[in-house]
Amino acid sequence: MSEIEHTCAFPLDRGAGNNLFGCWLGPAIGLLDLDAFFASVEQLDHPEWRGRPLIVGGDPEERGVVSTASYEARRFGVHSAMSSAQARRLCPDAVWTHSHFDRYRELSGKVMDILADETPFVERVSIDEAFFDITPGRYSCESPLEIAERIRSRVSELGITCSIGLSTSKTVSKIASERDKPRGLTVILPGTEKAFLRPLSVRAMSGIGASAEAALKRAGIHTLGQIADASPAVLTSVFGCHAERMRLRAKGEERSPVSPVDASDEIKSVSCERTFATDLTERSDVDAALALLAESVGRRLRRHGLAGRTVTVKVKFSFGQGRTVQRKLPHRTDDENIFIPVGRALIDTFWGPGIHVRLLGVGISDFERAEGIQTDLFTEVDDRGAVASPRRDLSVAIDQVREKYGSDVVGYGRAARFDNGGQRRH
DNA sequence: TCTGGGGTCCTAGGACCC
């Protein structure tokens, strides 16, 4: 029997009728966040890496960045999104590994199963985060604290750990979950939300990024309490039509429900981009890179059974600026043989002498539902209403070989000049 | 030391139509 440990940000106010071991007033919404998730999975799968600084991310020699650092590596100052080169300087002895998404997805699924076993009201936010509603009386009459404690303990049986924030709203629980990582359970009791939020920096609240923070600072607003007290005009100048919703969130009075996602679950776009170890300066290299990225997008579209109508090409130049250009196709497709030429035409719109390409990306979006598809008499359309080139069959055959033997085995000649790291082959 | 890769959502302007 695990002993109940938790952090209460504020002393219990028994007078208000809230008691840890008694009743919980109002909604009980939890946010579960897996601790250093990718790094924890790697340490689970490689016992020899446990207890050592571990970095999941791109190669330091190739403009990579840190995806996740284990807590041992974080002690050296390494954190997500830091360039791998800097991480290596801070922690030269760290173990490095690339990410293994299929494995992360598998474990994430097991965690979601645990949540689903405790309550039907689960809203998955990302691969390592989910909200869950355990309001007493909605599904179970058990104390929210006991349920949260049990979830935490069941997750640890998988060999990874999580932190949980528990309160009456999503905003507060999300912030609370960050307070005591790893393996924390932070409870903000009903009635104490406002006092908990007031002194916090505006950046603590999700939805406020660097840009909104700067705008708020110009208005003299630094804390969530100041957002709660700000004039409607000031808030509107920063948040537009979301001003009053942001105020409610900052006051701890948000009432947005945990929505088990079905429709919003659907994929809206599929894209692939690559930062090259050395800039591309030859148009032929850029075209070859486009083909490589497009094949990856095509493969994922076919795997998901999706076909889209908008092609987007994204580019970053060596001197920092970037551009995105997009074009709508007359018909949807999942066939890179169709959208590669469109991508080339989009590259034409910004290509010129002396251009150095640091990053190139390709994306497909605008997935129509089958009943909304329009066709004409002269276009061959498959049973899902998508157009395909004669070479799509070849693409599908390559998909199958890759499924079976791994992605490095076979590919078109046009993509063979780059390996998966985007490094030019010599 | 600069700043990856996968996404979502929103805004704004211009074209075009009624």
Add this chain to the structure above:
DNA sequence: TCTGGGGTCCTAGGACCC
């Protein structure tokens, strides 16, 4: 011929998230 207004589609860009 001039005028205005509204709606929708397309495109580009930006903010934000993990």
